[in-house]
Amino acid sequence: MKKPTIKTVAVVGAGVIGRSWIAVFARAGCRVRVFDRDAGQRDKALAWFKRYLKALRRQGSLKKKAAQRDWEAVGAAETLAEAVDGAGWVQESLPEDRDIKNAAYHEIDALLGPKGIVASSTSAMDMTDLAHGVPGARRFIVAHPVNPPHLIPVVEVLAGQATDPTTTKRGIAFLREIGQAPVVMKRFVPGFLLNRMQAALVREAVDLVASGVADVDAVDTCIRDGLGLRWAFMGPFATANTNADTGIREYFTRFRGAYHGLWDSLNTATRFDDRLVDDLGRQTDAMWAASVDDQRAWRDAMIAAVRDLKARQPAPARSTKSPRRRSRPRGR
Ligand SMILES: NC(=O)c1ccc[n+]([C@@H]2O[C@H](COP(=O)([O-])OP(=O)(O)OC[C@H]3O[C@@H](n4cnc5c(N)ncnc54)[C@H](O)[C@@H]3O)[C@@H](O)[C@H]2O)c1
Numbered sequence: 001m002k003k004p005t006i007k008t009v010a011v012v013g014a015g016v017i018g019r020s021w022i023a024v025f026a027r028a029g030c031r032v033r034v035f036d037r038d039a040g041q042r043d044k045a046l047a048w049f050k051r052y053l054k055a056l057r058r059q060g061s062l063k064k065k066a067a068q069r070d071w072e073a074v075g076a077a078e079t080l081a082e083a084v085d086g087a088g089w090v091q092e093s094l095p096e097d098r099d100i101k102n103a104a105y106h107e108i109d110a111l112l113g114p115k116g117i118v119a120s121s122t123s124a125m126d127m128t129d130l131a132h133g134v135p136g137a138r139r140f141i142v143a144h145p146v147n148p149p150h151l152i153p154v155v156e157v158l159a160g161q162a163t164d165p166t167t168t169k170r171g172i173a174f175l176r177e178i179g180q181a182p183v184v185m186k187r188f189v190p191g192f193l194l195n196r197m198q199a200a201l202v203r204e205a206v207d208l209v210a211s212g213v214a215d216v217d218a219v220d221t222c223i224r225d226g227l228g229l230r231w232a233f234m235g236p237f238a239t240a241n242t243n244a245d246t247g248i249r250e251y252f253t254r255f256r257g258a259y260h261g262l263w264d265s266l267n268t269a270t271r272f273d274d275r276l277v278d279d280l281g282r283q284t285d286a287m288w289a290a291s292v293d294d295q296r297a298w299r300d301a302m303i304a305a306v307r308d309l310k311a312r313q314p315a316p317a318r319s320t321k322s323p324r325r326r327s328r329p330r331g332r
Contacts, residue, residue: 003029004177006088014045017121018093022049023150026070028178035083084111093121109136119143126188127160137162141171151303153181156192207268216283
């Protein structure tokens with residue numbers, strides 16, 4: 001990985017997401033200052049990072065020198081001012097509360113040098129609202145990671161109305177430099193892209209169990225040993241492109257009626273009540289003899305293995321061209 005163009009980063013808010021960002025920035029070669037209003041949380045995040053580096057050393061995936069370098073690149077900040085001083089990027093991972101974030105933005109904006117960018121990990125909020133009234137709103141963007149960002153590279157990028165296009169451009173470039181996979185949203189929509197698609201699928205999964213069509217194990221198997229095998233390396237459109245001999249046009253034309261019929265029947269009214277949640281819990285418990293911690297450790301190892309496989313087996317010739325423009329209908 002080449003050295004990133006932004007050298008110093010502040011991680012503001014060192015909870016579940018902030019601590020994982022520390023690992024992303026440090027392994028990319030940035031200096032990282034970590035601040036949390038609760039010094040105990042900050043220290044816990046640093047202790048987590050130390051354990052993470054040790055685990056990588058034990059697995060043999062990180063050399064001693066690199067682990068040392070990563071550890072030494074990270075420092076605790078006692079104040080917000082100390083954290084953002086000289087930073088080119090501030091990754092804000094404060095609680096999902098509009099007023100907490102907005103108040104912090106006023107402070108950060110006043111402390112940060114003119115070229116600094118502020119990126120929010122928010123899962124659901126619009127930057128137009130979060131940075132409302134902040135004098136330097138032009139340098140604020142959403143950079144929403146998937147938990148945990150040190151394992152999952154996608155970051156959803158969303159500009160606010162006041163965001164300078166240069167901020168977005170520089171932000172995307174930086175995220176790529178540090179090994180993440182930015183996707184750009186053209187406008188705000190609740191849930192952004194990823195959680196919206198996840199919610200659509202989870203709604204149907206829950207409804208299939210709640211309405212007695214199948215049990216939890218059957219639904220999970222359909223994804224794990226069915227759709228999911230493709231989804232780790234191709235999205236729904238790339239999949240559609242391979243589902244008919246001549247590609248996506250043929251597939252969506254041929255199956256248009258089938259999809260329309262299914263879409264009309266997908267509009268479920270399922271809600272999580274206590275009985276349903278308990279039933280899902282009972283069925284899920286029955287699938288596993290291992291503890292949740294062990295399931296998580298296995299999940300993380302599998303993600304790393306799949307990413308490794310993807311890196312070793314790149315996609316056949318992907319194009320970098322923009323799509324051909326549709327010809328305009330005559331008379332318009
Ligand atoms: N947890 C997830 O799965 C996930 C995934 C993607 C994005 N996010 C987003 O990331 C952000 C952080 O979420 P989280 O799950 O890490 O939350 P968290 O509660 O684990 O961490 C928030 C941290 O912010 C600190 N904090 C609170 N107010 C502060 C202030 N004024 N100044 C400095 N520190 C302060 C808290 O002490 C805490 O350590 C949220 O916007 C959330 O929506 C979370």
